[in-house]
Amino acid sequence: MDLSLSTETMGDRTIVRVGGEIDVYTAPKLREQLVELVNDGSFHLVVDMEGVDFLDSTGLGVLVGGLKRVRAHEGSLRLVCNQERILKIFRITGLTKVFPIHTSVEEAVAATD
Amino acid sequence: MATVELRFSALPEHVRTARLVAAAVARRAGVDEAVLDEVRLAVGEACTRAVGLHQTGGISAPVKVLLIEEEKQFSIEVGDEAPHAVPGARADGAGPGDPDSDAEEDEMGLAVISGLVDDVEVSAGEHGGSIKMTWPTTPPPTILV
Numbered sequence: 700m701d702l703s704l705s706t707e708t709m710g711d712r713t714i715v716r717v718g719g720e721i722d723v724y725t726a727p728k729l730r731e732q733l734v735e736l737v738n739d740g741s742f743h744l745v746v747d748m749e750g751v752d753f754l755d756s757t758g759l760g761v762l763v764g765g766l767k768r769v770r771a772h773e774g775s776l777r778l779v780c781n782q783e784r785i786l787k788i789f790r791i792t793g794l795t796k797v798f799p800i801h802t803s804v805e806e807a808v809a810a811t812d
Numbered sequence: 813m814a815t816v817e818l819r820f821s822a823l824p825e826h827v828r829t830a831r832l833v834a835a836a837v838a839r840r841a842g843v844d845e846a847v848l849d850e851v852r853l854a855v856g857e858a859c860t861r862a863v864g865l866h867q868t869g870g871i872s873a874p875v876k877v878l879l880i881e882e883e884k885q886f887s888i889e890v891g892d893e894a895p896h897a898v899p900g901a902r903a904d905g906a907g908p909g910d911p912d913s914d915a916e917e918d919e920m921g922l923a924v925i926s927g928l929v930d931d932v933e934v935s936a937g938e939h940g941g942s943i944k945m946t947w948p949t950t951p952p953p954t955i956l957v
Contacts, residue, residue, distance in 0.1 A: 724824035756920040791927030
């Protein structure tokens with residue numbers, strides 16, 4: 700199982716759909732993708748984690764890094780996740796307070812602060 | 813002796829293998845299905861940390877994972893060979909003391925482990941460290957023939 704990544708633009712939001720396992724081996728690919736998007740001027744990101752089977756602290760680190768980058772441009776990084784096993788990791792690390800987590804891409808795209 | 817012992821080169825691509833093996837042995841040992849996700853995550857975090865310590869320290873030795881099935885419990889011990897600064901015995905400039913982002917990620921991994929596993933022992937010495945995590949097991953239901 701590897702990491703799959705695809706992007707799609709909806710208005711001023713860029714959806715990053717992630718599938719597979721995000722760990723110490725695959726996380727650098729996600730980091731590259733997020734860095735590339737920000738460098739290309741996409742500052743409002745929605746990371747769709749519905750296809751993610753596994754996420755560890757390395758993956759969390761990449762998401763936090765992405766958040767720091769978009770915030771430097773007054774952007775946003777929202778997550779879409781309904782899987783309890785993944786949500787639990789955000790909860791035990793206290794990151795549910797850091798990331799807005801939505802139940803659907805539509806909800807995340809419509810959200811404003 | 814450990815039920816299953818695994819040694820792997822300190823490379824990120826092998827951490828997944830360690831997760832899969834640990835989860836398979838844990839399942840066989842009778843760790844509750846609902847807890848297997850936690851076992852997988854915790855062992856992955858411990859191995860990721862060990863790989864990072866070996867890579868940072870330029871250590872060519874493999875990372876060692878011991879999977880130990882005992883009566884009513886299952887333990888996983890992940891050992892590294894990175895010299896850790898012993899508290900109170902720290903020489904000038906010794907040990908991986910750089911307060912950089914690696915240290916932060918290391919702490920995040922430990923935070924996840926301690927959030928997930930109730931029974932964790934972290935030890936560290938001059939010749940290496942280890943993280944030992946223990947879960948209760950439920951005996952398989954008696955099969956009446």
